[in-house]
Amino acid sequence: MNRSEIRNVSSFVGRYLWPMMKDQGYARRGLTFDKISAKSDHALVVIRSRRMDPGVVTFVVEAALAPKPFIAWLDRDQKVGTESLSEAHGLWRERLENWLPPAQIALGYGTEFWQFALASARSPDVPTESECSHAVRAELAKVLARLDSLLDRDVLVEQVLSGALTPLxxxxxxxxxxxxxxxxxxxxxxxxxxxxxxxxxxxxxxxxxxxxxxxxxxx
Missing domain, CATH: 1.10.8 (Helicase, Ruva Protein; domain 3)
Known part of the structure; x- marks a missing residue:
């Protein structure tokens, strides 16, 4: 992954996604966003750049809920600081799904990829930056609300036992x-x-x- 691709994603995130997460109490570490409950459970949003087509910015958005005792179980043989937490520490995690134009679906792109065309490479088959921002913000708002509810351990346990949340x-x-x-x-x-x-x-x-x-x- 070259620096310009990461820079394009980071710039997009800074303009459109970081403000809404900051308003909801998330801290930022690069492209990882972390909200910590009073019981030290972590709600995580991790954004990763992907290389697909020249002139097209592509990324995925992962959401995860990492309860403190689950983190301790995963890292029982080594002490891992909160700065090293990622979606891999999630008891529950989900990748935000995206709509895609039919032409991209025909090319085999999955719905986990978010994309927009750079101004220098506009294409009718690829969303603009503005179109992508509206779509991803709408889906991110839903997952932030889900994460916020799961930071309540009573809700989390009920969701797990009822089968509404599938643990990993x-x-x-x-x-x-x-x-x-x-x-x-x-x-x-x-x-x-x-x-x-x-x-x-x-x-x-x-x-x-x-x-x-x-x-x-x-x-």
Whole structure:
């Protein structure tokens, strides 16, 4: 990825996306945006430049919710500072989907790519910067609202257990909810019920279950 491509994306983000995230309490690290709850859970938006066509600026937008205990589980063998957090630390994550003109879909471009043509390379098949900004801001507003609700751990646990939110990296709603509840001393009875159910599953992840119980004992 050359510097001009990253610079074009960064300039676009600074004009159109950063102001709305800043207004909602996000901090910026390059093209990573992070909002931290009172319980040190992280809502993350990560924007990555992609090289596709000359004269066309292309990027993807990833959103992730990374609860503090889930970060601790992923990084249990090493201490990782918040400056190193990315969408890979998300218990839940989602890539913002985009509309694309039919000509681009025919070329095999997926709906995860956001694109606009540089002023020097206008094309009827590629959105303008203004068109792209309106579309991505509309989708980003939706995901920011979702992330804000998930920073409430009660809402997050309910969403996981109900199946409304599909956790990544951990198999099963019970264990995913248990990881979150490991830091909630007032809900340890519920935590034990979840761990008991998980322990009776086929090939239970004993290391994770033991880690959750150990962390809960220190909460």
């Amino acid at each position: 990296s951990i198999s099963g709603e019970d264990l995913a909810a248990a990881v979150i509840l490991a830091d909630e001393p007032d809900r340890h009875a519920q935590l034990e019920q979840l761990l008991e159910r998980a322990s009776q599953s086929f090939d239970p992840p004993l290391e994770l279950i033991a880690w959750i119980r150990g962390r809960a004992s220190e909460a």
